[in-house]
Amino acid sequence: MKHFTILVLSFLYINAFAQNKEIKGDTAFVYEYYKEFAEELQLTNFSTSQNDFSFRLWNLGHVVELVVHNDSVSAQLVNYIYRFNRKDTKRDTISSKIQLDSAKALSFYQIITHSGILDLPSDNQIEGWAQGLDGITYNIEYANSKTQWFKNYWTPTAQKSLPEALFVINFLEQVFDSLDLETYNAAFKEQLPHRGCYTFGEGLIHCYAMSVISIGYYGSTKLPFGYEVSKYFGKIGKLRTNIGIMFSHQFDRFNNCDISIYTLKNLLIKKHKYFLAYNYRIRKLNFIENENTLTNHKVYSGLQVNNNLNFLIGFDYLIANQDQWGLSFIANQSISKIDIDLFGKASLFQDRLDYQIGANKYLSIKNISTTFGLEYEQFMDFRNLKFSLSVGI
Structure with missing residues (x-):
């Protein structure tokens, strides 16, 4: 009974500790939205996970997630899109989850750790980084057992020759090429029913007649x-x-x-x-x-x-x-x-x-x-x- 009590108290302590991770970065606007959306897509809960390292890259239409735990590296890709009828106010989420092979997972991990992207602040802390209403925002999340980060980068290609923007563009190109994200996303869109309207959530809507x-x-x-x-x-x-x-x-x-x-x-x-x-x-x-x-x-x-x-x-x-x-x-x-x-x-x-x-x-x-x-x-x-x-x- 004594051992059981110690086990329960240990579990409660760990769980309480995990719930109180320090959150850094830009959490003022869209953090809660992506937290709820990650739960809807059944992704890893960065707020409570005790993995050695977790990382997510959000782009229009897909999110790629990496988890490192006990020297094991795994990664998964989730393609998603919102679907609705022309007069609907409610939209449904269609998604497809793919477990990436170990070679792609390791390549993704090496790009993250060697690129220096973890040291780059969110765009609201970068002098000269312009903001806008349209364009594409890339969101990066990562966490260890104690701390969680959330960062935004609005349309790096619109930042002229800002060094930090070029740094983000280079990182994204490496990830897209290494994981072949465009091919996966094209295959996902190809199998969508040709009926109704679709959007990735930032303005562009495609409707099938x-x-x-x-x-x-x-x-x-x-x-x-x-x-x-x-x-x-x-x-x-x-x-x-x-x-x-x-x-x-x-x-x-x-x-x-x-x-x-x-x-x-x-x-x-x-x-x-x-x-x-x-x-x-x-x-x-x-x-x-x-x-x-x-x-x-x-x-x-x-x-x-x-x-x-x-x-x-x-x-x-x-x-x-x-x-x-x-x-x-x-x-x-x-x-x-x-x-x-x-x-x-x-x-x-x-x-x-x-x-x-x-x-x-x-x-x-x-x-x-x-x-x-x-x-x-x-x-x-x-x-x-x-x-x-x-x-x-």
Whole structure:
């Protein structure tokens, strides 16, 4: 029991000591942000680690970390990027972690120790180092068992011939060349889904445009053959239109068919997004008792409720043996983090509810936008499970 008590007290002492490391350098502005971001990326906690030496270099889109403990040297590279939709305020972090081989880790360690970068103060303590709002800031962190340092270097290439800036540039070139960081980062960006917008966090934003045309298979358990074609008209000539049109046709070998034309118009009014939509659908189905040809005319208006949820409401006029009017609804929920859209459609008539529920999964396969869809529909006494696969052209 005595030994156990000593062990616990020793652990508490070490932990308390580690939490009270002296922090030096420029911690006035971005230190807390990078501390939290390092935790999000599951990097080493420099404030508590008891490694002999730890070092991190932050650059736009990647961070490389080195750890020395008991004469063992290891290093890892984390590529990262922020992703969001055009109207989103919330962004998701996409990251990829790579364990560097021992040769690269040792080379990185030698560059750090031989370059003298550890002796260079942060840019706010260097006379003549200019500051700005754009450009690229390189952040350096390092720590031993007692002390932690955090330093910033804003755009060394903009410092003219300042000796300290040239020193930082030389250090960065050695690290980038030795670890081949650009190759790793290019491979990371290549595998990103070509959908939505991306940024490294300092102004530059790259957005992938929606595929102008997509075409693919669209079938179901009851109507196994079919296709769909959609086209988005951002502009017609110089006129901005923001209109999308989708045509689909399903059929079987027994003259049953389902044809649909759907159009959607986007409107941006005082920074709010609204929709107008029309859907024409004609079905010839021997599956439905006492009915043969059925035609729907649906008209909708709606709005973007929040960044990922759209809702439309309108009416559905059904032409059949007995014509009917009903209320119609569409809801669409986008889950951008996993590239899935969930949707539901419903028409409420006096004696029944017709509805569709489904999901679309978006992928980028060899830079080709690909969409997989699964949908269940109940219409009168007709039930159907639908499948789709389309590619952007």
